[in-house]
Amino acid sequence: GENVEQHPSTLSVQEGDSAVIKCTYSDSASNYFPWYKQELGKRPQLIIDIRSNVGEKKDQRIAVTLNKTAKHFSLHITETQPEDSAVYFCAASIRGNTPLVFGKGTRLSVIA
């Protein structure tokens, strides 16, 4: 089955700097890659996703890139703000077929 590895497990950045979180997956058939953000004490929420026919997707300060050959995808947050502090989860699956497999999460701290 699918296996998703996520790095780093913790990340601290200065406010205004960029943050990058990387994930690798094992099943080459996977074609859907969402990212969820979980603020302290709250439920996970989808922030961005990418499908395998796209190499990069951007939404304001966040972007996701996908390299299907290398089987890895990354979340990029630019101009970080304190409200970006949260746990971020990547996930992968075969769209419409199997449930999501989540990475173990990255705790991002943005220091003001």
Next chain:
Amino acid sequence: DVKVTQSSRYLVKRTGEKVFLECVQDMDHENMFWYRQDPGLGLRLIYFSYDVKMKEKGDIPEGYSVSREKKERFSLILESASTNQTSMYLCASSTGTSGYEQYFGPGTRLTVT
């Protein structure tokens, strides 16, 4: 606005008790999921359901069972609670199994003593 609710935010049970965790969604979603969340282990899928009365095992089904008698409700059952089932339990729903946004409930923090 999608709403997924869970019956309790906090629950304390004794070892050996039967525990019911309830999840209700109001968006007519076909698919519902139960995860447990533990520090450093991320979100692990326990069971999921893609239709009423249907269920599929996830990655860690041992010690759990589920029930889905109505489309909007998905119950997680711990037949005989054990201390290693102390965890945060999250329910989610979506219009499809994958490739669609999952909407999570607020979670139930279960402590088994």
